Amino acid sequence: MTATGTPSRTPAPVALALPAGVGSLTTRPLTVGDAAAVTALVARCEQHDVGTVLIEEADIVGDWQRPACDLATQSVGVLDGERLVAYAEVYRGRWADAAVDPDHRGRGIGTALSRWTRRVAARDGGVVVGQPVPGDSPGERLLDSLGYRCLWTSWVLEVPAGSAIEPQPIPQGYIVREPRDEADLRAAWAVNEDAFLEWSDRERASFEEWAATVSMRPGYEGWQLRLMVDRDDEVVGMAFVIVSSGCAYVDKLAVRRDERHKGLARALLVDAFEVGRAHGGERSELSTDSRTGALGLYEKVGMQVTSVWRHWAADVMLASRP
Template sequence: MTSAVPLLLPPTAADLTTRPLTREDAAAVTALMAACELHDVGEVLIEEADIVGDWQRPAFDLATQSVGVLDGDRLVAYAEVFKGRWADGAVTPDHRGRGLGTALSHWTRAVGARDGGTLVGQPVPGDSPGERLFSALGYRTLWTSWVLEMPAGTTITPQPLPAGYSVREPRDEADLRAAWTVNEDAFLEWSERERSSFEEWTATVSRRPGYEPWQLRLMVDAAGEVVGMAFVVVSSGCGYVDKLAVRRDERGGGLARALLVDAFEVARAHGGERSELSTDSRTGALGLYEKVGMQVTSVWRHWAADVAPQPGVAPA
């Protein structure tokens, strides 16, 4: 059995306590991340279903791959590492400057080393305290991401579909598997990660809390084969296009744009008056989204560091 890596707090945080997170901490982590996002980028992007979906992935173990820092009963910082590579962590604004970010960085790299990783990193807002911390700790930038918005009331120009093509909801598991295949094939053309299993993918899509079939949009050809997909989430009046992919041999005919327009429209029909999505510099898709009228609202960068046991982290 894998042993948890203890987090050793600096003397400036000796009054705080640490422990692994549990499923019951999802709301507290959401509140922590929301406070950080509001402070650093001026809007809240996270919702609890995002956390729950990530935590129910089969390969993720909260007991050994997460840690929380508490001030009494209040969660004030946390970190997690998925598959020895993909970290998430945050320190609430009123507890920054106490060395917690540095301690969490050492912990994530130690967990990455324990789990066989060679690199660990996470996205943080551009020109934020997190970015300045990572730079000081010797991390390097691997890519840039942008959050874009289609403002409420913006007219969405329709995108005609080629003859025989249509967009519909999934009907069964075969449709889900087809969407997963299209999504993974497309993203693995540029993403430096291993292929997500079907179970990992559904954890954040069809098994995500609150999921309804209308959220998953399937582009099908005249033969009924799934050649594209989009996944949209509506929260607090915003429709967020979480995933968008078209099979390589079907690109260039406007299918991606048609899926995007459809996702915006179905989101509006379910209360998403404005629409958002994110893309990064590895995809080359920024221009597509700007051409349909989307505007960049925040910039994020993925910072990463080589992993190795770090000073101040007790061995497992």
């Protein structure tokens, strides 16, 4: 796939040039069998950089099963023997993820991964490539030093365990229910994509891409997808909640433009938190960023910021620099 999603010949893999002095480290493309190793690596980095683990293996698997994901040409792993100590991937020539084990930082591996992501993005027709990193972290300082720029700020917010969630009655004429069939899933996808594309600079995700991280996500059950429907049973809002390690995380929340300012988003949010608690999520989390203007909505239901992330990006033309 090119950055615009049009079919193309399978591109040649881009080699990762590791710096001198890293010893016997080896590199290779990732495979689906590496999902657990990547999860463990990212978890070590999150624990070190923000003091908590946010990732779970289903996040990785969901991303990797998207139709346009090709690990053979869009990913690279760095190994110390059999142990994965760093990795990077680039999706659709724009969206990068990379991490270096805290024990292997300061050796130039992160810089090499940055150069690799820009080369992959350039190969795939990208213009800008970037990724989120924890605020005030070594990763942020590295990207800043490499000429990246901060495009937006994200916040992870939490309702702590034991804290009351302020009720929000569902407006008259609406109900919240689970999806019944694929038509409901497609309606939720359309509402989600329409809402996020009002402010996001990404392309429209296909239904298959969206479903890979929602209804096809490992462990998915129907109660996780909350649909706000009107008197005609038409989907006008949606929320997707994931429960993991005692946390109910609202991964997606959207309301159709013409149905806003009625309290539907807040009602969906409270419903998602409540159903998450009913399925073992003692505390509740979500994230938002500075492009949405939604921070105030979440603070009004008693959520508190627990970590700050920033999306740093660079022009892929930097890949040609030494």
